[in-house]
Amino acid sequence: MLSDADAAALYDRLNPWDPARWPSDAFYDGLVAAAGSVLDLGCGTGQMLRQAREHGHTGRLTGIDPDPAALDRARRRTDVEWVAGRAADIPWEAEFELAVMTGHAFQCLVTDREVADSLAAVRRALRPGGRFAFETRHPQARAWKHWTPANASEVTDDTGRVLRTGHRVESVTGDVVTFTETTTEAGTVLRTDRTSLRFLDVPALDAFLAGAGLLVEARYGDWHCGRLTSESREIVTIARRA
CATH class of the missing domain: 2.20.25 (N-terminal domain of TfIIb)
Incomplete structure (x- = not known):
C-alpha cells in the first residue's frame, strides 16, 4: 500500500518543480521573483515556494493547502509560512502582492459556491492592486x-x-x-x-472573477504568453484586485 506520506513523496517525483524544463514553472517563477509577498493556494508539497527561497527570495512566502501529508513535506523548509486550509478559508486581509494557484489546482473548485467563496477570499487577501495568477485547462x-x-x-x-x-x-x-x-x-x-x-470556459470563468471583484489584466493561451485561440489548451489568467 501507499500511505498519504508515500503519495506526497510520489507526487514530487512525478511533478518536480523545474523552471528550466517546464515553461509553466518558469512563468510562475518569474511572477514570484518579482513580488515582495506571495500566497500559494493549494501549495501541496511547497516545491515552488521552497525553491523561491533557495534562490534568494527575501520577502514573505506563504503556502496554504488542506493535505496534511503534503504540508508535512513542505514544512521541511522552516523559513516559509505553511498553513493548513482551503482557499475559501484564507484568513488574511490585504497582505499579499501576489496570489497564485499552480498545477491546475483551480480546477479542484468544483461547485459554484466553492469557486465564488475561494475567489472572494483571494481578493480579500490581496493588497489593492494585487494580482492573482492561475491556469485552468481549456475545455x-x-x-x-x-x-x-x-x-x-x-x-x-x-x-x-x-x-x-x-x-x-x-x-x-x-x-x-x-x-x-x-x-x-x-x-x-x-x-x-x-x-x-471542473473545466470552466472563458465566459463562465470571467463571470466568477467579476463577481469577486477581480479584473482580468492578462489572458494567455500558453505558457509563452501567446494569444488565447481556438487551439489553446490552457486558459492562463492574471487578474487584479480593483
Missing part, C-alpha cells in the same frame, strides 16, 4: 480524453520501487470530469484515489 482541448491507463507514468520512488500511475475517467457531467488515479507495483494495486475537476 475545448478535452484533456481528459488522454487520461487512460495506456498513458500511465512510471517512476522509481525513494525506496527503489518502480511504480506506475494511471488514470481512468469515470464520468463527464456538464463541465465536471471525475476520474480515478491508480498506482501499481508489478501489477499490484497500491492505491486508488478519486478526483473531480
Whole structure:
C-alpha cells in the first residue's frame, strides 16, 4: 500500500518543480521573483515556494493547502509560512502582492459556491492592486480524453520501487470530469484515489472573477504568453484586485 506520506513523496517525483524544463514553472517563477509577498493556494508539497527561497527570495512566502501529508513535506523548509486550509478559508486581509494557484489546482473548485467563496477570499487577501495568477485547462482541448491507463507514468520512488500511475475517467457531467488515479507495483494495486475537476470556459470563468471583484489584466493561451485561440489548451489568467 501507499500511505498519504508515500503519495506526497510520489507526487514530487512525478511533478518536480523545474523552471528550466517546464515553461509553466518558469512563468510562475518569474511572477514570484518579482513580488515582495506571495500566497500559494493549494501549495501541496511547497516545491515552488521552497525553491523561491533557495534562490534568494527575501520577502514573505506563504503556502496554504488542506493535505496534511503534503504540508508535512513542505514544512521541511522552516523559513516559509505553511498553513493548513482551503482557499475559501484564507484568513488574511490585504497582505499579499501576489496570489497564485499552480498545477491546475483551480480546477479542484468544483461547485459554484466553492469557486465564488475561494475567489472572494483571494481578493480579500490581496493588497489593492494585487494580482492573482492561475491556469485552468481549456475545455475545448478535452484533456481528459488522454487520461487512460495506456498513458500511465512510471517512476522509481525513494525506496527503489518502480511504480506506475494511471488514470481512468469515470464520468463527464456538464463541465465536471471525475476520474480515478491508480498506482501499481508489478501489477499490484497500491492505491486508488478519486478526483473531480471542473473545466470552466472563458465566459463562465470571467463571470466568477467579476463577481469577486477581480479584473482580468492578462489572458494567455500558453505558457509563452501567446494569444488565447481556438487551439489553446490552457486558459492562463492574471487578474487584479480593483
